[in-house]
Amino acid sequence: MTLYSFIHLSISFFYCWINVWSLSYIGVFLISLSGLLYCAFLVWWELYTIWLYGLIFDYLSFMWVELGNNMYIFWNFKNDFFGVLLSFIMLSGGFFVVLFVFVDMWDDKEGSSFVINLGFFMSFMLIVANAGNLVLFYLGWEGIGLTSLFLINFWTDRVRGIKASFKVFVINKIGDFFVLILLSLIAGLVGDWDFDVINATAPVILNLNYYIGPYSFSAAEMLGIVLLLGGCVKSAQYGFHIWLLEAMEAPLGASALMHSSTLVVAGLVLIFKLSSLLEISSWAQILMFSMGVFSATAGAMIACFQYELKVIMAYSTISNMGYMFTLCSIGAYYETLVLMVLHAYIKIFMFLVVGAIMLHCNGCQDIRWMGGLALYTPVLWVSYVAGGLCLIGLPYWSGYYCKTFIAKAVWEASPLLKGGEFILLVSYLLTFFYVCRVGFLVFLGPKNGHRKIYRVKPTSLLVIVGLTLLAVVILFGGFYWVNLIDLSVTSFGGGLFYRSLYFFQYISYELPFSVLYLWLIIYLLTISGVVMWSVVNQSIQWGYFMGWFISTTLATVGFIYFIVICPLPSHSSIFLSYLNA
Numbered sequence: 001m002t003l004y005s006f007i008h009l010s011i012s013f014f015y016c017w018i019n020v021w022s023l024s025y026i027g028v029f030l031i032s033l034s035g036l037l038y039c040a041f042l043v044w045w046e047l048y049t050i051w052l053y054g055l056i057f058d059y060l061s062f063m064w065v066e067l068g069n070n071m072y073i074f075w076n077f078k079n080d081f082f083g084v085l086l087s088f089i090m091l092s093g094g095f096f097v098v099l100f101v102f103v104d105m106w107d108d109k110e111g112s113s114f115v116i117n118l119g120f121f122m123s124f125m126l127i128v129a130n131a132g133n134l135v136l137f138y139l140g141w142e143g144i145g146l147t148s149l150f151l152i153n154f155w156t157d158r159v160r161g162i163k164a165s166f167k168v169f170v171i172n173k174i175g176d177f178f179v180l181i182l183l184s185l186i187a188g189l190v191g192d193w194d195f196d197v198i199n200a201t202a203p204v205i206l207n208l209n210y211y212i213g214p215y216s217f218s219a220a221e222m223l224g225i226v227l228l229l230g231g232c233v234k235s236a237q238y239g240f241h242i243w244l245l246e247a248m249e250a251p252l253g254a255s256a257l258m259h260s261s262t263l264v265v266a267g268l269v270l271i272f273k274l275s276s277l278l279e280i281s282s283w284a285q286i287l288m289f290s291m292g293v294f295s296a297t298a299g300a301m302i303a304c305f306q307y308e309l310k311v312i313m314a315y316s317t318i319s320n321m322g323y324m325f326t327l328c329s330i331g332a333y334y335e336t337l338v339l340m341v342l343h344a345y346i347k348i349f350m351f352l353v354v355g356a357i358m359l360h361c362n363g364c365q366d367i368r369w370m371g372g373l374a375l376y377t378p379v380l381w382v383s384y385v386a387g388g389l390c391l392i393g394l395p396y397w398s399g400y401y402c403k404t405f406i407a408k409a410v411w412e413a414s415p416l417l418k419g420g421e422f423i424l425l426v427s428y429l430l431t432f433f434y435v436c437r438v439g440f441l442v443f444l445g446p447k448n449g450h451r452k453i454y455r456v457k458p459t460s461l462l463v464i465v466g467l468t469l470l471a472v473v474i475l476f477g478g479f480y481w482v483n484l485i486d487l488s489v490t491s492f493g494g495g496l497f498y499r500s501l502y503f504f505q506y507i508s509y510e511l512p513f514s515v516l517y518l519w520l521i522i523y524l525l526t527i528s529g530v531v532m533w534s535v536v537n538q539s540i541q542w543g544y545f546m547g548w549f550i551s552t553t554l555a556t557v558g559f560i561y562f563i564v565i566c567p568l569p570s571h572s573s574i575f576l577s578y579l580n581a
Contacts, residue, residue, distance in 0.1 A: 001046035002079045002087050003059045005039035006126045013119030020112050028112040029102045032119055036098060040091040047084045056080050058132070065135075071191060076132035078195070082272060082337065083130040089341055090129070090261045093348045094122050096466045100352050101253035103460045104359065114154055114251060121147040121254075125262045128269055134186065134193040137273070138179055141234075141266060145172050148263055151254040152247055164246035171243040175233025175267065182226050189219060195273050202276035224281020227274055228288050231267030237325060238295040241318050248310045252358065255310060256351035259317040261344035268324055268340065275333065288329035293423050296322030300430035304437065309354045309365040312438060316391065317347060319427060323406055326424070332409035339402045342390075345477070346399060349470040350387045356380050356463055357442065361453045367441045369450070374443040379459050381443045383467050388435040390474045393428070398477050403428060 012035040016028045023031070049055060057079040065073040098115060105111035124147060127140030153165035186193060189208060190201050208219040236244040247258055258264065271278060278284055299319030306312045320343050327336040358365050360377055374381040393403035410421040447454060 001042040002057075002084055002126065002130050003077050005043055005087070005091070006077075006123060006130075008039055009035055009119060009123050009126070013116050013123065016112070016119070017116045020116065023112070025106070025112045028115050029098070032098050032115050033095065033102075035119075036091055036095045036122075040088060040095060043084060043088045043091055046079065047081070047088055050079070050081050050084055060132075071187070071193075073135045073193065074133065075136060076194075077130045077136075078132035079130055085337075085341070086129040086261065086265070086269065087126055089344045090122060090125055090257075093261050093344060094118065094257060096348060096352065096470055097253045097256050099462050099466045100256075100355060101251070103462050104252060104355060110154070114151070114253070117147060117150050117154070118253065118257065121151060121257065121262065125266070128266050131195075131273075133195060134183060134198070134274075137195075137270065138183065141179060141270075142176065144263055144266060145169070145176065148172075148247070148250075148254075148258065151258075152250040154251055154254070155249075158249070161249040164249040167246045168243040171240065172233065174240070175230050178226050178230035178233065179270070182223065182230060185219075185223055185226065189223075198274060199276040202280050205277070206280045218281075220277070220280040221283050223277045224284030225287065227271060227277050228284045228291075231271045232291060232325075234267030234270075235264050235321050235325070236318055237291045237321065238298045238318065239291075241295070241299075244318060245311060245314050248308075248314055252310070252351060252355040255313075256348050256355070259313065259351065260347040261340075264317060264321055265324075265340060265344075268321075268328065268336075271328060272333070272336075275328075278328075279331070285329050288325055292322045292325030292327075292329055294322070295319065296326060297423055297427045297430070298322075300427045300434065303434040304430055307366050307368050309357065309367060309438070309442075312434060313347070313350060313354060316350075316431075316434075319431065320347070322427075323402070323424070327406060327409055330409060335406065335409050339406070342398050342402055342474070342477075345470060346387060346390045346474050349383075349467065349474050350391065352463070352467060352470070353380060353383045353387055356383075356459065356467075360457055360459075361449065364449070364453070367438060369448055370442045370453070371445040371449060372443070372447040372454070373449075376454055376456055377443075377459070379464060379467070383471065384439055384443065386471045386475055388439055392432050392435055398474050 012031055016023060016031055020028065046057070050057070057077075059077040059079070060074055063072055064075045067073070098118065101111070101115060101118070105114060108114070121144060124140045124143030128137060128144060131137035131140060149165050149169050152168055153161050155161050183193065186198060189205055190198055192198070202220075205223065206220045209216045210219055210222060211217075233240045244259075244264065247263075248255060250258070278288070296319050299315045299317075299322060303312050303315035303319065306315060320339075324336050324339055324343075327333075327339065354365070357370075357373070357377070357380055360373070360380070361370060364370070389397050390399035393399035406424060410424060
């Protein structure tokens with residue numbers, strides 16, 4: 001279903017791109033929203049199947065490139081628990097982001113183009129999450145970098161946006177350079193770029209060395225450090241975090257996706273998929289732990305002295321990515337995955353709240369020119385309190401699971417890494433400070449803003465619905481996600497996380513997946529509402545909707561034919577194989 005979601009989204013947004021002026025903003029919005037909701041439901045169904053039966057779906061489409069020495073590059077997708085879960089988080093988060101963008105960019109004449117760029121951005125991220133080999137992963141890696149350039153430079157008449165886009169592109173090229181080095185080193189040592197083959201041959205790499213003149217270097221240490229540097233640039237660790245601040249020039253919908261489940265987690269996804277290389281490199285683990293602890297503390301400290309809402313959220317993202325790198329460096333992959341899921345939804349929620357505040361304040365995001373907004377925007381005030389409680393990690397809310405896992409994992413880490421828990425404690429206190437500081441200066445402090453913002457303005461119903469649904473997820477979803485990702489930590493066997501995902505303990509009850517039927521109800525109600533609204537509204541050109549419907553239907557029929565009717569590789573180049581754990 002993840003492969004079909006990629007095909008469906010690619011065709012839908014490509015069709016919108018070709019007919020962008022004929023469909024109008026409402027037409028592009030309806031196609032995008034329905035496509036994201038439909039694909040999120042399909043991916044959730046596949047996640048339920050993988051979780052219940054312990055299956056892995058391997059799609060081998062075709063041979064891409066044939067090289068010498070029996071090296072082949074295939075266009076293959078491997079849908080395991082980790083990749084499908086990350087895909088669902090991105091698609092469901094993208095649904096809420098597009099819902100907000102519809103309200104945010106209603107008056108922008110290029111709003112349709114922005115939604116289409118977001119769609120291509122998410123399509124490339126699906127490749128990153130589900131790629132079966134390193135070359136295909138690198139294609140998605142470059143794709144999200146290119147589309148992020150278009151999103152950041154969306155308003156092409158702003159000089160600051162042009163400079164920011166080029167700075168982001170150049171800094172991300174440093175990470176791309178390290179990934180290219182990793183590709184070359186693995187090709188010379190392993191002779192294959194498939195993730196399973198690389199992880200299986202990690203013990204052999206442990207005994208190999210590189211020789212430069214009279215000096216010898218451990219191949220395992222070199223691969224681990226190059227892998228870490230490539231992931232650090234994309235995941236905005238401190239020192240490479242400049243691009244994340246410049247990315248704030250993008251419209252708020254793009255910032256919400258970049259800071260939650262797409263661009264910043266791409267580096268961590270690469271480390272997850274090649275965690276065997278990290279496990280055999282002790283220096284890479286120590287360097288990753290140090291960078292994670294420093295980024296978590298420095299990001300929270302700098303956020304305490306900023307005045308722009310989006311910049312504060314950016315430094316908050318840097319701090320939380322530091323938490324993830326700290327956990328991943330000590331082998332706490334289960335805790336890292338839980339933190340990644342919860343942080344994605346919390347960050348999307350907080351960015352949508354910040355965007356709604358900026359809409360109310362006519363685009364202003366400087367907290368020094370606000371104050372006393374609690375009486376004029378009670379919905380946003382309650383929403384900020386809910387998101388702040390989760391971001392701080394107070395008990396009984398979902399963010400509490402993140403802080404508990406971090407403290408426990410670091411406390412039980414190697415004696416060589418002791419002391420990191422005390423530095424992270426400082427980061428916790430700083431997080432509490434900057435969240436309360438923003439809440440006081442914006443909602444409870446003295447009125448320092450322009451008189452135009454001190455009027456009771458109705459908040460859009462779409463924004464209220466999106467914030468309400470997300471608030472339920474981030475406030476009460478902690479126990480749900482912890483049980484869903486209840487992997488057997490003891491079965492990791494050397495920390496090969498990518499392969500150990502196949503051996504998880506599934507829960508004895510299906511309560512966590514009861515929300516599956518909720519997604520079905522939301523999907524049916526949304527489609528029914530869209531059809532009824534379109535019948536009443538006479539401005540929609542039905543011919544273009546009919547073309548989109550025919551194209552997606554043909555894609556669905558073709559997908560079913562190649563996957564279900566002709567599953568054998570002897571009859572078709574596309575086949576589906578099931579591997580039991």
